[in-house]
Amino acid sequence: MKSFLKTKDFSVTGEPFELLYDAETDMLVTAPRPKNLSKYYESDTYISHTDSRNTLTDKLYQTVKRYNIKKKIKLVTSIDQDEKTLLDVGAGTGDFLLKAKMSGWQIAGVEPNAPARERASQKGIELHSDLSEISNKQFDVITLWHVLEHLPDLDEQIQKLESLLKKEGRLVVAVPNFKSHDAEFYGTFWAAYDVPRHLWHFSKNAIQKLFAKQKMILVETKPMIFDSFYVALLSEKYKTGKQNFLSAFWRGLISNISAWKSKEYSSHIYILKKG
Template sequence: MNKLTINACPLCGGTHLDKKMTCTDFYASGEQFDLLQCKDCGFHFTQGFPVEKEIGKYYETPDYISHSDTKKGMMNELYHLVRMRMLQNKAKLINHTTGKSSGKILDIGTGTGYFSHTMQCKGWSVEAIEKSAQARAFAKKNFNLDVKDESGLNNFSAGSFDAITLWHVMEHLEHLDETWERLHELLADNGYLIVAVPNCSSYDGQKYKEFWAAYDVPRHLWHFTPDTIQKLGNKHHFTLVNYLPMPFDAFYVSMLSEKYKKSSFSFLRGMYTGAIAWFHSLGNKEKSSSIIYVFRKNGYEE
């Protein structure tokens, strides 16, 4: 298998890289991967992850929820309950951020299509991208969405979209710089980029360390903090205009982390840690388990 070895920081280009920890792929393969941190800018990333053409097998499990829509198990049932509320919150965020009640939106990594369907129902013209053929088929069957595969990103015209969203997708994308450059090109001059990613400087991230479920190696290649994702946006001519905590993520991630630790009463322990993490995020949203970042394409003035 071809694996990518990174010798210079993808964010700043620095070569002072330290091993932070070794994490296990608890979800699929049981393999171990090192997490490195750039001493110059603080960016974290997975070292030695499989290249894009070969990483597919690490997603090939019937329980990978964003592709299969499984409701098997208590944690996945909880995920679905929370998702229905979050879909409405996400739609409100798009309308509030853009100042529009309709427009053109691109959802990258749409999974089984729930968010794209929600935005269609709200009156938006939606394009969607998804790598998984299984998830695309689900979106077609259940929502009649014509979701494009990843090559479809190259077929849109510059300035096509009022908003582009990536909900827990950016951490999966191998070609980080190229992706941000393309997103900047595709947005209209008054367009917004909304990115949700796990926060490895969160309360639960610091507590669980190598067992933190949101490291999710090797599927998660990049591990962001509020500081490093803002630097990434600046690098590609975006301005961070807002960021919002995703408080429910801490419960799901903590329960899964306790399961990976093989803790007794993992559900209850995870709920307890999730509650503590939630309270921490109330006082400091930069400690939230996951964060939604709202970027504006540079050149647009309020």
């Protein structure tokens, strides 16, 4: 693999990392991979593990999160299923599963972070700490909302996910796209690299190739329009030290306009079918 980009952990430690390009899969790999990843999640500002509304950025995140949850529920409900069984991997503080439960789904979830699991429990959502705790059960739909990029032993994890799906079940995967306009524009400062928490950085080709190993078929790709704005907001802060809301909004808009032609949005949702 050859060097693609040098960046650093902007949100917790400030440590330097490198992204290596894997031509075989058309994806980037974070190097070096720390032996102890848990310390890189030990931050009160890691928002997917909190329900924080302390800053304007937090409030914007939570507002978009509520809107996205509604869209996610609409998406999974549109998928044909037998019993409406749903597994959410990387469930955070449980808001998506709570809404799914209210919508008639039989739910299960996995979240490694103990404080996030506690917050979910306070909402009545009990989560497993690891995917290995789920066995002898299969689901109609499995969702990973910006989670796949965090999982070590990628091929092994994909194999496990495939085994937990019913025949013709659907896997819904949302991940950032390093080939988007905002990724190219911000380069080293692109917030969606989020090293070393993000171990892998996917293209559309990479997703298709990785899941094809388990004979899973990519049936649909959808854009995540709002991601470019939020990622640009964080990227502006990393690049300039300031929250340049107007610049971030403009860059997010430019990224989406560019993607109408290129089809390379800041993030994509991939819907994959088990054969």
